[in-house]
Amino acid sequence: MELWTNLSYKINAGMKAIITILGLFLVGCGQKENTAYLQTNVISVSPPKITTNSSLIDSFVTVKASLKLEDASIYYTKDGSMPNEKSTLYTKPLKIEKSGTYSFKAYHPDWKSSAISMITLHKKGIDVSAGFSVSEPHPKYVGVGNLTLVNQQKASLNFSDKQWVGYDTLVKGNINLKEEAFIKSVTIGYLSDMSSWIFPPSKVSVLINNNPSLKKEIRLNTPDSVSARKMDALIIPINAKVNTLYLEIENRTSIPNWHEGSGGKAWLFMDEWIINQ
Amino acid sequence: MQRRKFLKHTSLASLGILACPSYSSAFSYNNYKDVIIGHNSHQYKVDLNWGNLNPLQTPVKDCHEIVQDSKGRIVLLTNHTKNNIIIYDKSGKFITSWGTTYPGGHGLTLVKENGEDFLLITDYERHQVIKTTIDGKVVFELDYPAETGHYENKEAYKPTETTVLENGDFYVADGYGNQFITHYNHKGELLNSFGGKGTEDHQFLNAHGICYDNRDKNNPTLLISAREMNVLKRFSLDGKYVSSIKVPGALICRPVIHKNDIYFAVLKSKNASNDDSGFLLIMNEKNEVVSCPGATSPNYTNAGLEELYQTVRLFQYPHDVCIDDDENLYVAQWNSGQTYPIKLTRV
Numbered sequence: 001m002e003l004w005t006n007l008s009y010k011i012n013a014g015m016k017a018i019i020t021i022l023g024l025f026l027v028g029c030g031q032k033e034n035t036a037y038l039q040t041n042v043i044s045v046s047p048p049k050i051t052t053n054s055s056l057i058d059s060f061v062t063v064k065a066s067l068k069l070e071d072a073s074i075y076y077t078k079d080g081s082m083p084n085e086k087s088t089l090y091t092k093p094l095k096i097e098k099s100g101t102y103s104f105k106a107y108h109p110d111w112k113s114s115a116i117s118m119i120t121l122h123k124k125g126i127d128v129s130a131g132f133s134v135s136e137p138h139p140k141y142v143g144v145g146n147l148t149l150v151n152q153q154k155a156s157l158n159f160s161d162k163q164w165v166g167y168d169t170l171v172k173g174n175i176n177l178k179e180e181a182f183i184k185s186v187t188i189g190y191l192s193d194m195s196s197w198i199f200p201p202s203k204v205s206v207l208i209n210n211n212p213s214l215k216k217e218i219r220l221n222t223p224d225s226v227s228a229r230k231m232d233a234l235i236i237p238i239n240a241k242v243n244t245l246y247l248e249i250e251n252r253t254s255i256p257n258w259h260e261g262s263g264g265k266a267w268l269f270m271d272e273w274i275i276n277q
Numbered sequence: 278m279q280r281r282k283f284l285k286h287t288s289l290a291s292l293g294i295l296a297c298p299s300y301s302s303a304f305s306y307n308n309y310k311d312v313i314i315g316h317n318s319h320q321y322k323v324d325l326n327w328g329n330l331n332p333l334q335t336p337v338k339d340c341h342e343i344v345q346d347s348k349g350r351i352v353l354l355t356n357h358t359k360n361n362i363i364i365y366d367k368s369g370k371f372i373t374s375w376g377t378t379y380p381g382g383h384g385l386t387l388v389k390e391n392g393e394d395f396l397l398i399t400d401y402e403r404h405q406v407i408k409t410t411i412d413g414k415v416v417f418e419l420d421y422p423a424e425t426g427h428y429e430n431k432e433a434y435k436p437t438e439t440t441v442l443e444n445g446d447f448y449v450a451d452g453y454g455n456q457f458i459t460h461y462n463h464k465g466e467l468l469n470s471f472g473g474k475g476t477e478d479h480q481f482l483n484a485h486g487i488c489y490d491n492r493d494k495n496n497p498t499l500l501i502s503a504r505e506m507n508v509l510k511r512f513s514l515d516g517k518y519v520s521s522i523k524v525p526g527a528l529i530c531r532p533v534i535h536k537n538d539i540y541f542a543v544l545k546s547k548n549a550s551n552d553d554s555g556f557l558l559i560m561n562e563k564n565e566v567v568s569c570p571g572a573t574s575p576n577y578t579n580a581g582l583e584e585l586y587q588t589v590r591l592f593q594y595p596h597d598v599c600i601d602d603d604e605n606l607y608v609a610q611w612n613s614g615q616t617y618p619i620k621l622t623r624v
Binding site: 157 | 326552573622
């Protein structure tokens with residue numbers, strides 16, 4: 001009686017407490033009972049699942065985030081920052097017109113918050129399919145044909161998606177524009193799925209108009225641990241009037257030693273080269 | 278009256294708390310709620326401590342499969358060759374272990390013959406099926422079925438699972454090899470071979486598990502998982518394709534029939550951003566998914582079952598599930614950092 005009056009809980013909160021206390025009594029004091037069940041807020045919810053009708057923006061794309069779990073809420077940001085419970089609450093699919101990185105995070109009263117799911121959306125580039133050629137991919141991962149890399153379609157997270165083109169060698173590609181045009185940048189879309197031995201490229205170089213003084217080169221750092229599977233992209237600034245582009249993209253030829261494939265060659269999977277005006 | 282009774286319990290409980298110093302400050306109830314996973318008729322509490330042993334003495338690598346023997350003991354198969362078989366009681370207490378010669382120990386099936394327990398072990402590194410007594414004496418070793426003409430050499434045969442009929446006939450699923458199902462009599466003599474790699478109805482991509490379905494006594498059949506295809510296929514006992522049950526998004530390992538339900542460990546979700554995205558799946562007597570512990574609630578629309586996916590990061594790569602005589606589950610996991618099985622207690 002006294003205990004009750006000392007506690008300021010509401011009735012059903014009190015009930016919860018009693019049940020819990022009884023449970024603890026059994027678990028904590030019963031010497032032979034070793035069962036302690038998993039408690040709330042120890043394990044995380046899964047990151048929200050992100051789907052889009054396209055990840056290349058023509059006018060707009062629709063982005064849907066879902067985690068079909070009762071009482072879960074999803075918060076998101078549109079500026080590349082990390083979402084938290086003060087970010088915007090996701091209530092319906094987003095209509096997105098601007099390229100950028102969109103990040104989503106799930107929260108639940110009984111589970112720890114999720115890891116962040118991110119999607120980066122790009123504007124559609126110019127159509128270069130008429131003057132495009134690229135070295136032969138690995139015969140197992142040829143995509144949907146010779147033009148897969150410039151067919152203005154992105155792949156999904158699943159490496160068996162037919163929009164992925166897989167290489168285990170240096171990739172060489174030529175782009176001849178129909179007429180000279182000012183090109184702002186080239187975006188190389190790739191898959192990072194290191195548990196499947198698919199790594200980001202180690203180096204990308206672009207030779208503009210066959211002019212050695214107009215060569216752009218980007219080297220990527222060696223990854224130091226397995227990160228979540230993700231679709232990523234490298235943007236190489238061009239900012240020049242262009243007739244031709246010659247690209248070389250190197251797969252990682254020696255997998256870092258923390259990985260089970262240490263020393264071997266990594267796969268390089270690309271879905272799209274975007275030529276941005 | 279009700280309330281008064283209640284309060285009495287409260288004070289008793291709190292006395293208990295006081296007598297038990299480690300929990301004396303445990304009044305914050307929110308932090309101590311048991312998690313419940315699963316849906317509808319099949320919901321569970323989770324015991325992550327079950328079966329944990331000293332890894333220096335009794336290590337595991339991948340925990341591949343797990344069954345309950347006639348004595349009610351829980352028998353685990355791991356590919357760690359210090360102790361391929363670990364036997365527990367239901368509370369998770371270690372009883373015994375044996376086995377040092379099964380580097381690719383993968384499939385584990387209990388066979389009851391004249392009141393005696395035997396085990397059928399598939400080993401994909403030895404390219405063999407091995408029958409042993411429950412305490413590890415080898416009864417026979419069966420090599421690859423060369424006489425079927427489906428195999429050029431033993432390396433093409435990587436058996437993952439077996440299932441046994443009442444008459445002692447058994448079937449071997451070659452889920453990591455050429456994807457044939459081989460049918461033998463109880464002596465290990467070849468009777469039939471069917472399936473093979475491919476996407477047609479009678480073929481498989483990753484025929485990972487097989488089980489004898491005699492829930493319909495008049496029409497017993499075989500259930501075979503095509504894990505890569507997210508499909509469970511039904512075949513007649515003489516190897517004719519009957520039908521398919523789709524489980525979108527779920528890479529199902531072997532089917533395990535317990536009473537009228539079918540249980541599966543799902544290695545991973547097809548389209549999750551994290552690869553270690555497994556969960557469990559339970560079908561009722563009509564082969565409808567009724568519960569997915571660790572994943573989305575199953576939902577049927579006109580288009581069929583909606584895609585299933587992991588919702589909480591509890592399981593990593595669950596590889597097999599065993600249902601004991603108390604309806605509780607034991608989950609063996611592949612590639613989960615050499616961890617011991619997880620027990621789920623039905624609520």
